[in-house]
Amino acid sequence: MNRLWKGRFRWGRLLLVWLVFLLLAGALFAERSGVQYTAAHVQIGALDHALTKEKALAGQAPVCLLLCDSRQVSVAEAKEQLEQILQDMKVPAEAADLADTAPEALPAFENYETIVVLVPNFEPLGLRLLDLMDWVEQGGNVLFAMTPEKCGAFDVVAQKLGVLASAWNCKTAESIVPAEGFLLGGGQRYELSDPFESSMAVQLRDDAAVYAVTGDEGVPLIWSTELGKGRVVVDNIGVYDKVMRGFYAASYSLLGEACAYPVLNSAVFFLDDFPSPVPEGDGQYIRQDYGLSIADFYAKVWWPDLVQLAERFGIRYTGVMIENYEDDTTDPPLRQSDTQPFRYFGGLLLRQGGEVGFHGYNHQPLVLPQTDYAGLYDYNPWPSADAIVAAMDELTAFQRAVLPYAAGSVYVPPSNILSASGRAILGQRVPQVRTIASSYLEDGTDLPYVQEFGVAADGIVEEPRIVSGGMVNEPYMQLAALSELNFHFVSTHFMHPDDLLDVDRGAAEGWEVYKGGLERYLTWLSTAAPGLRMQTASECAGAIQRFSGVNVTLQSAADAWTLTLGNFTDEAWLLFRANEGVPGRVTGGQLTCLTGELYLLKAENTVVTIERKEG
Incomplete structure (x- = not known):
């Protein structure tokens, strides 16, 4: 009986060793073969049909005027970038070129909510420059997206642009330091490739809000100022490459009480x-x-x-x-x-x-x-x-x-x-x-x-x-x-x-x-x-697909902002900047503060309401 038990014990131990060996061999085979997997869970699926960005904006009345003068240096490059930026931000826009249109024949500024100016030398605008400033004072919003040139017309309106003094010489924009709270990744210095003398040397009024400067001399590169009931934003960067689009998009988002535009996340x-x-x-x-x-x-x-x-x-x-x-x-x-x-x-x-x-x-x-x-x-x-x-x-x-x-x-x-x-x-x-x-x-x-x-x-x-x-x-x-x-x-x-x-x-x-x-x-x-x-x-x-097809309309009221999304499917993501007021309760979506007044909005419905906090 004892010998039988010992024999069974020896065979049992041997069987255990073989079992462990087989398990190790199986694990090794699985590792080496790489076939032990299943299809990954997809977080967001593809749509059967999606609109191009052009079709997403088709038929919408323009709310932005892109005012340019293609005869001037670098305007064609800047216009190419700004047109793409506005399309991706889903801002319906139309262009007017001073090379083809006399100043007096320009569209009425009152027809637009915002105007983007790509006219570095203001002289060809003539008296319409003063009309533009009057329009801002009545509640319009303008972005001067190109570095202004020092000239008589500029000096006439410089104070309205937040400029106290300016020089004929330009400064080298060797780097850019976005203000912390203005951009994601702000508060840090970012070097510019192949820098040159691209930025006007300016001294700003004390009430101008500065959003970006150069790293060496602190030359203002992006700033805004209030003018009557409206707002002026100036880009003094002077670089119009594709790599700079985020800065111009952020500058545009400073216009108005708030701005919302679709993103990918x-x-x-x-x-x-x-x-x-x-x-x-x-x-x-x-x-x-x-x-x-x-x-x-x-x-x-x-x-x-x-x-x-x-x-x-x-x-x-x-x-x-x-x-x-x-x-x-x-x-x-x-x-x-x-x-x-x-x-x-x-x-x-x-x-x-x-x-x-x-x-x-x-x-x-x-x-x-x-x-x-x-x-x-x-x-x-x-x-x-x-x-x-x-x-x-x-x-x-x-x-x-x-x-x-x-x-x-x-x-x-x-x-x-x-x-x-x-x-x-x-x-x-x-x-x-x-x-x-x-x-x-x-x-x-x-x-x-x-x-x-x-x-x-x-x-x-x-x-x-x-x-x-x-x-x-x-x-x-x-x-x-x-x-x-x-x-x-x-x-x-x-x-x-x-x-x-x-x-x-x-x-x-x-x-x-x-x-x-x-x-x-x-x-x-x-x-x-x-x-x-x-x-x-x-x-x-x-x-x-969802980003490409969606468009957004923003309405501001004293107690809330209302976003209406066209071509909404199941979700949409937007960057939302609150320039005046503080967001409160959200209906139809979820809002997360990213930095400063910049928020990430997940829209879960065609209409999203963002209440304004009192005080």
């Missing part, structure tokens, strides 16, 4: 070329710092560090897949045989709550033979539209085979290059692509597919990426991040796994330095905008 983090075959390149710095192969570095260092950042900041990454790195664009697409990296890293990404989109069958942009790369790239064009469609169909089929729950719908062009013909092919013949995420800013060439946030005429959502990499503290990117946070309340960032294989993208500095830059950006972003939604690219696309 979204932050997206793209991982380009992920998942993909193990990237090619020189891994000398990885071997030097970690003693690991490229593949082991990604699995043991890079990805775990990204997961830690995701857990800390609430990020859900969007990877975009490359099936292979072959340059062949002429032969029929060939299925990738090595699926393990895709299943493993793709599965990890999906388990993290992220999603997988499309980057390309290979890394060749979707262009046809007529495209000229001007010696900047050695990419191969595709011989025909059919070849492009076949490549995209193969990528889609491959993704479904290795990651059945991926459901990709977002396309990121390699190197942000997408020709007009390639873009048309996607819209007409590749229905699986519902969103394109390319570049928001230009690079000085005609090659990048540069986008605006919105819905295109063919229904594809345009979702541009703004900043990239781990060096977001570089002046241009830092300024762009600040600007778009205050314009669209959005952050779109991308990075590549193979950045650490390229000296020009941070390989020599190493992953710890690169990661530190990314962490500093995420810390700044979460501090400046703690309510910003961390989303995947497809969720951001849903937010863009």
